[in-house]
Amino acid sequence: MSKDMLMWDETIFRNPEILELDHVPEYFAHRDSQLQSLKFTLRPAARGMRPLNCLISGPPGTGKTTAIKKVFAELQEHVKNVVFVKVNCQIDSTRFAVMAKIYENLLKVSPPSSGVSFGKVFQKVVNHLIASDKILVVALDDINYLFHEGHADEVMYSLLRAHEQYTGARIGVIAIVSDTGAMYKFDPRVGSVFLPEEIAFPRYEYGELQDIINNRVYHAFFPHVVPSEVQEKIVEYTDLTGDLRIGIDLLKRAGLNAERKASRTVSIEDVEKAYEASRLLHLCRSIVSLNEHEKTLLRLIAQGKDPQTGELYKEFHEITQLGYTRFYELVQKLNALQYIDADFSGKGMRGRTRIIKTRYNPADILHCLEK
Numbered sequence: 001m002s003k004d005m006l007m008w009d010e011t012i013f014r015n016p017e018i019l020e021l022d023h024v025p026e027y028f029a030h031r032d033s034q035l036q037s038l039k040f041t042l043r044p045a046a047r048g049m050r051p052l053n054c055l056i057s058g059p060p061g062t063g064k065t066t067a068i069k070k071v072f073a074e075l076q077e078h079v080k081n082v083v084f085v086k087v088n089c090q091i092d093s094t095r096f097a098v099m100a101k102i103y104e105n106l107l108k109v110s111p112p113s114s115g116v117s118f119g120k121v122f123q124k125v126v127n128h129l130i131a132s133d134k135i136l137v138v139a140l141d142d143i144n145y146l147f148h149e150g151h152a153d154e155v156m157y158s159l160l161r162a163h164e165q166y167t168g169a170r171i172g173v174i175a176i177v178s179d180t181g182a183m184y185k186f187d188p189r190v191g192s193v194f195l196p197e198e199i200a201f202p203r204y205e206y207g208e209l210q211d212i213i214n215n216r217v218y219h220a221f222f223p224h225v226v227p228s229e230v231q232e233k234i235v236e237y238t239d240l241t242g243d244l245r246i247g248i249d250l251l252k253r254a255g256l257n258a259e260r261k262a263s264r265t266v267s268i269e270d271v272e273k274a275y276e277a278s279r280l281l282h283l284c285r286s287i288v289s290l291n292e293h294e295k296t297l298l299r300l301i302a303q304g305k306d307p308q309t310g311e312l313y314k315e316f317h318e319i320t321q322l323g324y325t326r327f328y329e330l331v332q333k334l335n336a337l338q339y340i341d342a343d344f345s346g347k348g349m350r351g352r353t354r355i356i357k358t359r360y361n362p363a364d365i366l367h368c369l370e371k
Ligand SMILES: Nc1ncnc2c1ncn2[C@@H]1O[C@H](COP(=O)(O)OP(=O)(O)OP(=O)(O)O)[C@@H](O)[C@H]1O
Pocket: 020, 021, 022, 023, 024, 025, 027, 028, 029, 030, 031, 058, 059, 060, 061, 062, 063, 064, 065, 066, 067, 142, 177, 178, 179, 201, 212, 244, 245, 248
């Protein structure tokens, strides 16, 4: 056996967990000003005051979630009168689910899953805060997923106006928006009480990506496993999308590809093969969060047999038995989430023929739907 080959019990990964996407990196560079601003908005809470609200925005994979995790962990060590709760709105994507998550964090039990309203759960949350003399800071991560059907507005409105209804309630809200090109707006009723400090997370520059990826390679792999030209290729691919998550996923997959061949080093081909899967990471991750009816509709559109609205509805109805109004709402949602192109600029689509198409390569959408 050549000395370039890995033995069956050997690995090129020094520290594989460093390449998991939920790993919170020790080295979190190029985000100092954002971390400082975030701490500044939360500082009043340490003194018993309601914190400033905050709106964090930036493209996918630019460190927004990581910044929240870091700051929450650091502050929780020092301030005992504040409860920090981060809700992943991609998973908890209705107003009830969000409030249930907050309830769970505060009361350490889940609320009953049926027969209780959003309002009741919210009331218990606030009563608990007042009785225990605690301040609540809620980060609504990926709030994009709550914008449909008014969930975001209702959650925000309840949290932000709690003190008007319940004397002594102190709640601060951090809304985190992933800019994917779609425009989201809060209802003016929310806007007038939110008044956030805005913190932008811009795309990383090329040199910053080089630095971050270099550090990950150093910690995740043994020395000399990733040659510099291979590392550069990974930075190039990451820069193409601007999403660091894709870069980290590429490192992991490329490493696994090398190990599969029992190779001691990662090659350019390993990276190229990995990119096929990594480039769809974001699309697949967001498609997973759609419900079954939304997936059914997206599948029909991607299959593209009948791009005409009328025909599409017939097919959709046959499978789901849902009526036209619901169908129309779902088309609007898929359009707002930028999966499809549907032009609603006319006088309404009832009775009019419109063509609906996917914005992505239909094969990529179908691939993610199969997962
Ligand atoms: N400055 C950085 N240094 C090291 N790692 C980073 C940095 N920024 C982001 N990462 C890593 O990139 C990945 C994506 O980061 P994160 O989840 O924080 O992005 P995000 O902006 O919240 O994305 P999304 O909008 O899609 O939710 C994570 O694995 C994180 O560890």
